[in-house]
Amino acid sequence: MPGRRTFASTSARQADITLTVDGKEVTVPQGSALIQACEAAGSTVPRFCYHDRLAIAGNCRMCLVEVERSPKPVASCAMPAMPGAKVWTNSPLVHEAREGVMEFLLANHPLDCPICDQGGECDLQDQSMRYGADRTRFHEITGKRAVEDKDLGPLVKTSMNRCIQCTRCVRFANEVAGVEELGTTGRGNDMQIGMYVEKTMNSELSGNVVDLCPVGALTSKPYAFHARPWELKHTDSVDVMDAVGSNIRVDSRGVSVMRVQPRPNDDVNEEWISDKTRYAYDGLRFQRLTVPLIKQGDRFVSASWEDALAAIAEGLRVSGAQGDEIQAVAGHLADTESMVALKDLINRLGSDNLTLDSVGGHAAPVHAVDVRSNYLFNATLPGVEQADCILLVGTNPRHEAAVLNSRIRKSWMHTTLEVGLIGERVDTTYGYDYLGADAKAVADFVAGKSEFAKKFKSAKKPLIIVGSAVTEHADGAAVYNALAKYVEQNKSQLVTPEWNGFAVLQRVASRPAAYEMGFVPSRKASQTKPKFIYLLNADEADPKSIPRDAFVVYQGHHGDLGAQLADVCLPGAAYTEKGMTWVNTEGRAQMGRAAVPPPGASREDWKIIRALSELVDAPLPYDDVLSLRDRMWEISPTLVRYDTLESTSIEAALAGLKTLAAGTANAKVSGAPFVKPISNFYQTDPISRASVTMAHCTRAFVKGENYGFSELSSKPEAAYA
Structure with a gap:
């Protein structure tokens, strides 16, 4: 197998080291950054570029701390913690150094706070209150640095004059979202962030850069000038745009939902959400059924x-x-x-x-539904990162579970993970071996005819991810039969006390x-x-499946396709608008x-x-x-066992696979190719279909209209034409 695709900066040896931070002894794993040791000691270290889910950049220098026997302050995010070190996070030397860094950051920063959507939840505002001066020494005759705003699409609004080049957005786009076109050009005072070839930021996770940006350079375009954070009521909830069950915070004012933001949960969505989760909320205001x-x-x-x-x-x-x-x-x-x-x-x-x-x-x-492991994602969402070989069957995780897809990409970037795909060719944001598009490709894989099949069989933690669309396919029974038998034959690798490598990815919340x-x-x-x-x-529902003489009742919140078929x-x-239970693709119940x-x-x-x-x-x-x-x-x-995950026992899982194999034993094969079930990621349900924002995304990213940067469009159009 090939080596790592990125450099590894942490030690493979998982030992603990002890150091002193502000007079307090603290023990952290070897390889931890100094800023992590300071956090473990309870000391607050300001930062702009550092983020614990992204690679270390060391750009902003705001996290300077004093280390014994060091001639000058060091950047705690880029310095590994050393055993026996003595660190001070709030000494006069540190405070003066941070004031100097803040002065440089504010030298070119516009005074936009009254009209900036980041106001009230801006890291630069908060830290300038402590380390900023009340006047400037910057008197350049030519004026402050000015940068042209970039057009990243209908979701992310840019004001690049406010950018402090922390590169959080660049690292997120490259490491998590898989949009490698976003980067920096120029150097020094001429550095800019954007696409070298002007185009939109086409990613299902692009809205997360708004949360990551520590200033007001990247803000939400649909939310612009709608509300201030102190006006909003925060409600913890669960996303229903897919079956991942991402943890979200719904911000409302009065009777209106103003925005949706992610809540951190390492077991589900880390701290990312998809753009449909984040921006489809405006669909809650349109085409609603409000009376019987x-x-x-x-x-x-x-x-x-x-x-x-x-x-x-x-x-x-x-x-x-x-x-x-x-x-x-x-x-x-x-x-x-x-x-x-x-x-x-x-x-x-x-x-x-x-x-x-x-x-x-x-x-x-x-x-069938008798054994849970036959229809759930048994490996768990975080468990995907432990797999060393993954086979995708009839699924496109990028559209069906964008947050899960980011975990696969992270593992692919930082390990020797190999991925194989059976189904329609798609851009998954990571490399894969294409094995075919139909049930015959599954049979060839089971027979070990491809190089990838041999790698899969020798993997320590192999994982088969079966898309929910396979169940709906004409050859679904034959595919499940072949895979169930394969898992049984290789149960020593695929079904163990520590690992269940047979996972079904549901794409629908219910x-x-x-x-x-x-x-x-x-x-x-x-x-x-x-x-x-x-x-x-x-x-x-298929209208053809409803008899003409049947009496039809539709119960729902939007006047969508189902309502058109109804008598009442x-x-x-x-x-x-309701406090209800949702079960995600792992089988995790959440409120x-x-x-x-x-x-x-x-x-x-x-x-x-x-x-x-x-x-x-x-x-x-x-x-x-x-x-x-x-x-x-x-x-x-x-x-009703909320926020807990109950795994199926090995015995039950194997019994379920035997039952599955027996129940599909006489399945016939039609040879029809697998087709991705979601052709338009942005409009998959009544809420997103009613959303104006999702309609703009469909025009920009699916139809290639509006922005003039797509090969499908020959005439540039305004963003909201």
């Missing part, structure tokens, strides 16, 4: 809740639906509580016809919980023609919290279903959310 609607003729008429629920009860009676002729469809953004309530209601009405709004969702998935509670149809139910259909946030529409609450109230007459989804149950003579036995969560505990305790 009843279709009369070819148009919808607003109604009261009583009339709408009565119309549904009457529609159920008139349709004559009995047993499995009553169908429930759960969509991408259905929360766990509402799916449990709907499942209980449908079961009480005598039906097992529980389906999902994906391709093939009308039938039970080929991987799927793991749906599988966990058994929200799938029985074989008999899947073959029954429905007469009454209940769409719960189901906006991807019930307005539900979006993820920022989302309400940041703002639902608009108009919208209600929480489970409450709507509970009210309807009374009118259809099938009352549900819970009147509050705590009782509902007791019911969730009865179904599966993991649904």
